[in-house]
Amino acid sequence: MDSGDEQDVPDAKGRKKRYHRHTPRQIQELESMFKVCPHPDEKQRMQLSRDLALEPRQIKFWFQNRRTQMKAQHDRADNCVLRAENDKIRAENIAMMEALKSVICPSCGGPPTHEDSYFDDQKLRMENARLKEELDHVSSIASKYLGRPVTQLPPVQPVSVSSLDLSVGVYSGPEVNPTLDLDLLRRNCSSAFPYPYTPAVSELEKPLMVEMATGAAEEVLRLVQTDQPLWVKSGSDGRDRLQLEIYDRMFQRSGQHLRFPHTRTETSRDSAPVAMNAMTLIDMFMDASKWAELFPSIVAKARTIEVLAAGMASSRSGSLVLMYEELQVLSPLVPTREFCFLRYCQQIESGMWVVADVSVDYPRDNQLGLSPRSRRLPSGCLIEETPDGYSKITWVEHMEIDANDQPHVLFKDLINSGTAFGAQRWITTLRRMCERFACSNVAGLPGRDLGVVSSPDGKRSMMKLAQRMVNNFCANVGASSDQKWTNVSGSNDVGVRVVLQKTSDAGQPSGVVLCAATSIWLPVSAERVFSLFKDERTRTQWHILSNGNTLQEVAHITNGSHPGNCISLLRGLSSSQNTMLLLQECCTDASGSVVVYSPIDLPAINIVMSGEDPSYVPLLPSGFAILPDGRSAGGQGASSSSTPMVGSSGSLVTVAYQIHLSSLPSAKLNMESVMTVNHLIGTTVQQIKVALNCADA
Template identity: 40%
Template sequence: MEGRPNHLPLEEVMSGDDGEDSRSWSDNLGGGGGGGGGVSDDDDDGEQSRRKGGGYHRHNPGQIQELEAFFREIPHPDDRQRLELSRRLGLDVRQIKFWFQNRRTQFKAQSERHENILLKEDNTRLKNENDVLKIRLTNPSCSKCHGPVYSNAAIDLSAEEQLLIKENVRLKDELVRIRALAGKLSGKPIDTSHLTSKLPGFNGVSNHNRAKKRRDVSKTGGRTVSTGRSLRNGTLDNRPYQKASLIDAAISAMNELMKLAEAYGPIWSRNFAGSTELLNREEYLKMFSHDNPLGSSCVGAEGSRDTVVVSLNSQAIIGIFMDVNKWIEAFPCLIARASTVEVISDGVNGSRNGSLQLMKAELQVPSPLVSTRQVRFIRFCKQQREGLWAVVDVSVEDGAGLRAPTDCRRLPSGCILQDLPNNFTKVTWIEHSEWETNSVHPLFQQVINTGKLFGAPRWAASLQRHCDSLPLLVLCSNSNANLSGVSPGGNRNILKLVQRMNELFCSGVCVSTKSKWESIHVGNISEDVKIKYRRNTSSPGEPPGLLMCASTSFWLPAAQDILFNFLRNEQCRRQWDILSLSGAMQETFRVSKGPGDSNYISLLRAVGPDSSHTGMMVVQECWIDASGASIVYAPVDDSVINAAVNGRDTESVALLPSGFSIIPDGPSPGKVNGNENGGCLVTLGFQILVNTTPSAKLTQDSFNSVHNLISFTIHKIKAALHLN
């Protein structure tokens, strides 16, 4: 075998058995095969290796996996990196070099194939438009009114009849376009040659009012109103030409999402640890162009991409996205409220392929200093190929446009779902939006562009936590299940209690319009401390009386995991929690909601200074991931917990939750108190019962009490962690 190179050329690898071993995520998106070979960038080195000879070398799966992982991070390794790989994988440096050259050649070929697919789609669209033009040429019309050509001597049409004819022809053209787009979605061409000059339902002057209504909505100053401007009262009023525009926008957004998912190089950059990548705005504008709907020079933009593997198949994930209630349940800390305005398409042949919905939502971050984002968008689901689906969202405007500075515009965003063995799915999430920069609090100016507030890492991490907790939900729904010695009914009750506790905590801390709290400003209290109140007279899930909520966000020079472990540790609770009564907390129950020991629900028993039981329990939920961390808790009576554990309903259990939301801030600008590793943005929120009488008056003492409680807690945490 002398004279043969140590690595197969591209043609042999693409047709040989090695193709399956070398398949990567990029291959799956592009539909390609093999670990690849190709023409070397350095012909002299390649020829030298051929002269030295050697047998064929087939990389083992472990080596291929390492090389693929390194290629996704660094497609062009330098000499030092190639040397390190050769030592780690037991391969020759030249083998490493040729593998990367071949892999780059293969990736380029895959990109070209995908571009060809997009060009074919454009070609199909142009053919459909050409067919429509041919139909128009066979039926000539007046250049002014677009109606049939009549002889004035033969017939004298009234003004109303001329308008009806004009409207009839325009609607017929829109119907032709709708059918062409429907054919594109379904993959089956729809014949439009049978269309006549009259549409059903338009039979002369009797339809004058209906035609007039369409003219008023669809025409302004002789031009067609844009899709977003023609949406009135949240519905499409079954107008086919509006739906056609939305379908066109959905297809365009899907094409952009797929291009962003497959793009590498300068358009995406990785500037902090983890799998998150940030969008290069300048490179993006070179590749795509969008109008700026905010109409202001003070517009911010953020784009991020993240990848996770979740323990749920793609069809189940699509079911979450297309059902608004399941969508809210999967992202409780991100979605304050959401609704489906209209279902434009249910899909093709009973599947979700081609599903299109008009939706609106209010997005939130657990902080009183971060404004919510009002978004109105279309959601489009499409199967790209076998085992690969994509769901894309893109904003559309309502009749009034963007109503407030806190509103934002979502450019094509969404996720690509790739099926993996054992019912797993690889999720590539892309989030891209624009907003007015003057709506961002200075405390969050530095972190907002990292995607940790509304970006891809937060969405992807929330989806992963939800998928990890689904086995617990199924187990709690099983009448034969038993967790930690608690009855099945008790498991369900505790889970429902925790879900309601988190909803109440977010409603108090966030600034969502869904909240029933009323804000109040107190002159001697800092503006960063937000105080709200409400008078509860009817809600059974909260204690009756005058309720008050106080929350604030602040920065701490401490690593996220250190702060999280300190706050969740029941042994450290007496150092900062006034509920511990200077005693200890004992954990009596814990159930995991995911892998590891950092995502769980627990019950804590308060023990007094003399080791006596105080009769109070604390329900607590904790979780942590790369996007942040959360500790939410609520005190309840011991008797209530015992009843819940024994299967009694918890809907009427009164809760006043408190807790912490933690967002990693990354490296700080220089040393802060000797800390070079950055810190965290911490949100602290308390809900307390001020008076058992709902009609009681708010007093200055009440404001001072909640403000002192926040100051006391922050001071104790800093002192315990030795933070100045």
């Protein structure tokens, strides 16, 4: 079949560029397909490729160019119509203006008044009432957070609240868009903003928030740089613990920060070098979407509500952002923690920045339905550049929690010890993620690391696909407000929790997906559990869907210094399953581990390995989240129930499966599906216990 001819065409610089000309038959077939389907999927493009003897990439580019051409034609036609309509309206407007010049008032003989003075007075009264209400609201914020009434504040204009340089105002530069994606927010945030969207912070509130943020930055800096007696080493785990009485005296906070009738306080501090330069870190911290991508196992959701100050473009110094986030532990049993907070970045000296967070009462809490049961007192980190291109991070977490919110008995020790949301978890996760980013940029790797991945572009594409898989798993296994978990009967004390989700994203199967999860306590270390799940040779011991089929690793990509941090491509040795593979990523650090996997067919993985964009490869990840149970080592053996035994130490394991129920968005959960899920989860849990020699736990 004739696939067209090629000729050399000189470009603007005189160089010759290879230009492909399609045959009339190819163009006719492509045009016919375009009329039926302007956006062909991968299978349709592959069929056209075979029929017309063209590369899939050529088919893809032709349709992209044709859609662009069609859009340009429509735009030109629309512009012509709008131009004519605009000319007509302009002419009518000129005619009306001329007619108004000759109109006189019938009662006084003069020109008519534009509005009734009565309505002017009414509008002024309404505006005055609105401003008074807003001033009362600002005064209540000032007295609560700044410790003095609003009458004692400096004048609003000009603002002079600190020696720190701030440029207050909504940033309208090219890098940050302060407006909200309303549709996205309604899907992924428990607090959907009212429509139409209005600015979150009034001009009267901005100076107060600036003062709160700068004060928080100064406090974080002192918390980072002060040791004893403000901080002491804990005798049980050697971590830094804040002495609250000394803290209250030092910062004159006693009784001012309490919000709930009964509270408990979580404080922690940790420090470590990370493999990323300081400016890249700061850019990721100040961007809500990048912040969530950097910590997928901790940050369930994050949104920028409003950018209050852009800061300096070169250093981000002076940047101030009002943000919302939801923090999670990877289990449906642990409620998330919601925060609406200010994040402020300030450069202290050359090569040193402080990034500070402090919770703030959102001005429209009642409208948004926010009901946070936790509050972040001044927290954050000090970022210092090091000569080797790394950064030293010192992290401080300081929260007050509603004491009435008691965690599930399985996670009680982990939560109450402050480990679940403490500084060490943030630091260890950040170190691992920075190592992952560094590995994705390494050009030359040993042969085993590359396996069947043929190019650096293929390696990066594989890592991008695996990261999306892990992010999807973390987003679907936690107790985020998006997840309406239903408890169904199960084989352990916790039971099996299920949630139905309608998906239409290109990277997921379309229709209804069932996520089923359960959490168990095991009297073995988290490291031993991770080793069981990571090793493909022991997979048949717990993976009932493998049907006893042994798996072989055909590709391996290292993504961290720990040998357990890696991406694998697994293939069944059975000849009947050679077209279906498993993509698996293992992540581990001192705070916990995840093992996530998803089936993927051979044509899709070939596209990814060639370096193409993996965004449209469908994934349905399942896997495990493994956490230490928060108890000290030196336990007394296995307990006879799923409740941790006093004095013992072990691990908390969340088992999660995602199952595509139906391609129809109206599908419902039926009894057969419930029984299938119960059997799948229950059998998996039992086989895990058998493999770890703790079947009676």
